[in-house]
Amino acid sequence: MKLTATLAAFTALVTSLGVSSWSTDSDAFKPLTIAAYGINATFIGYGARLTHLYVNDKNNNPRDVVVGYDDPVMYTNETSDNFFGAIVGRYANRIKNGTFNLDGTEYDIPKNEHGGLNTLHGGDTGYDHRNWSVAQYNTSSITYSLLDPDGFQGFPGILQTYVTYTLLANPPRLTTRIVAIPLDQDTPVMMSTHIYWNVGSFTSSNILKDTLYMPYSDRIIPGDSILIPTGELQSVKYPWTNPAIALNFTGERPIGDGNGQQCGAGCTGIDNAFILDRPYPELADQPVLQLYSADTGIKMKVRTNMGGLQLYNCAGQAGTIPVKADQKQNGVEFIQKYGCLVIEPQDWIDGINHPEWGRRKEQIFGPDTRVSENWAQYEFSTE
Numbered sequence: 482m483k484l485t486a487t488l489a490a491f492t493a494l495v496t497s498l499g500v501s502s503w504s505t506d507s508d509a510f511k512p513l514t515i516a517a518y519g520i521n522a523t524f525i526g527y528g529a530r531l532t533h534l535y536v537n538d539k540n541n542n543p544r545d546v547v548v549g550y551d552d553p554v555m556y557t558n559e560t561s562d563n564f565f566g567a568i569v570g571r572y573a574n575r576i577k578n579g580t581f582n583l584d585g586t587e588y589d590i591p592k593n594e595h596g597g598l599n600t601l602h603g604g605d606t607g608y609d610h611r612n613w614s615v616a617q618y619n620t621s622s623i624t625y626s627l628l629d630p631d632g633f634q635g636f637p638g639i640l641q642t643y644v645t646y647t648l649l650a651n652p653p654r655l656t657t658r659i660v661a662i663p664l665d666q667d668t669p670v671m672m673s674t675h676i677y678w679n680v681g682s683f684t685s686s687n688i689l690k691d692t693l694y695m696p697y698s699d700r701i702i703p704g705d706s707i708l709i710p711t712g713e714l715q716s717v718k719y720p721w722t723n724p725a726i727a728l729n730f731t732g733e734r735p736i737g738d739g740n741g742q743q744c745g746a747g748c749t750g751i752d753n754a755f756i757l758d759r760p761y762p763e764l765a766d767q768p769v770l771q772l773y774s775a776d777t778g779i780k781m782k783v784r785t786n787m788g789g790l791q792l793y794n795c796a797g798q799a800g801t802i803p804v805k806a807d808q809k810q811n812g813v814e815f816i817q818k819y820g821c822l823v824i825e826p827q828d829w830i831d832g833i834n835h836p837e838w839g840r841r842k843e844q845i846f847g848p849d850t851r852v853s854e855n856w857a858q859y860e861f862s863t864e
């Protein structure tokens with residue numbers, strides 16, 4: 482079992498390596514903007530996160546389509562939601578009991594959710610809580626880097642990660658590419674972006690009438706009352722439990738149709754791991770998700786190299802977090818329940834504890850494997 486390294490040990494390691502890819506200065510809160518024709522986006526180093534993303538609506542007015550805070554320091558507020566727009570890692574989503582076995586060694590990592598029952602998004606100090614450094618920045622592209630030492634949050638081996646956000650025009654689109662390179666040991670790696678979308682830009686108080694289309698999401702990975710996989714894989718088309726078709730978005734339907742089910746104890750809505758069932762890379766060019774708001778006419782098409790998508794329709798929001806100043810309209814001033822849709826392109830949730838799913842090559846990386854690469858593209862149009 483590994484001891485969790487302290488921040489002091491981490492700093493000493495980074496200093497000894499003579500690298501400068503870790504900074505604790507306030508630059509981590511400095512907003513940096515990139516742009517291309519018809520789209521611009523702003524980021525901060527704290528969590529390497531997207532804070533603003535403007536695209537034009539059907540009337541050619543720029544609209545900010547992501548959730549975030551106006552004041553970057555608010556992302557450190559521990560009683561608010563601080564995954565907004567962040568990179569989550571080194572292992573996104575939930576790990577049952579905060580333990581896993583890798584090649585005969587048991588690892589015990591911080592159990593930071595559900596009163597200590599499981600790990601969420603990499604532990605107490607996940608990548609969303611870390612100060613990433615700017616490695617490259619120009620008018621249309623920004624790259625952040627993070628060096629994660631051996632043993633930090635209990636994970637084995639040094640992991641060097643780069644995330645590059647790029648904007649392109651005609652059509653306007655954002656690409657996210659997260660490359661994680663294990664330098665010395667085998668380790669679980671499941672990186673993800675964690676962007677909270679509202680392509681209606683808060684014209685309405687919730688997104689339930691916006692439509693969702695996921696042509697390849699034939700199956701989900703069902704979770705228990707704390708959203709830990711039960712181990713079974715379930716069809717959304719021919720399920721053997723009732724209600725039958727809440728999560729069948731293989732045709733375009735309002736997001737609200739997915740609400741006829743539980744998202745964990747005491748929760749009604751979508752917080753589910755969808756499997757992307759398609760031949761890859763043969764169908765790499767095909768969008769795996771389409772989101773559309775009639776309020777703004779903005780349609781977003783998502784492509785990714787990942788084998789799954791975690792979706793969450795913000796059932797936990799309760800009207801306490803303000804929308805950004807540029808999003809206040811029609812009396813909508815706070816993020817309401819079902820006020821957003823989180824889309825996390827990633828591999829199968831807790832696959833490290835389910836060898837029977839055969840996800841090892843997608844989730845365990847080391848000096849002798851290819852690097853981990855999470856790619857996604859968000860393309861915008863209006864109608």
Ligand SMILES: *[C@@H]1O[C@H](CO)[C@@H](O)[C@H](O)[C@H]1NC(C)=O
Nearest residue numbers: 504505506507509610611612
């Ligand atoms: C990130 O930077 C802020 C501002 O300098 C600092 O307060 C905080 O401790 C840093 N976080 C980590 C995890 O180093």
Ligand SMILES: *[C@@H]1O[C@H](CO)[C@@H](O)[C@H](O)[C@H]1NC(C)=O
Nearest residue numbers: 514516520521522535543544
């Ligand atoms: C991004 O676009 C919005 C809307 O056009 C604009 O208000 C803002 O100034 C732009 N940001 C930057 C830094 O160019």
Ligand SMILES: *[C@@H]1O[C@H](CO)[C@@H](O)[C@H](O)[C@H]1NC(C)=O
Nearest residue numbers: 555558559560561562801802
């Ligand atoms: C932190 O977030 C909580 C919950 O959203 C809010 O009540 C509180 O005012 C925030 N703290 C600060 C300093 O803004």
Ligand SMILES: *[C@@H]1O[C@H](CO)[C@@H](O)[C@H](O)[C@H]1NC(C)=O
Nearest residue numbers: 577578579580581589590592
């Ligand atoms: C749960 O984690 C604890 C360590 O925190 C460990 O002792 C125990 O064996 C684990 N339980 C299972 C079922 O893996």
Ligand SMILES: *[C@@H]1O[C@H](CO)[C@@H](O)[C@H](O)[C@H]1NC(C)=O
Nearest residue numbers: 617618619620621622623647
């Ligand atoms: C910005 O940097 C990226 C990555 O190095 C490069 O591919 C691109 O051409 C650059 N764009 C401009 C406008 O300089």
Ligand SMILES: *[C@@H]1O[C@H](CO)[C@@H](O)[C@H](O)[C@H]1NC(C)=O
Nearest residue numbers: 717718719726729731732733
């Ligand atoms: C699932 O959705 C598809 C596309 O709309 C539809 O053809 C099919 O009948 C649905 N199946 C079930 C079981 O709801």
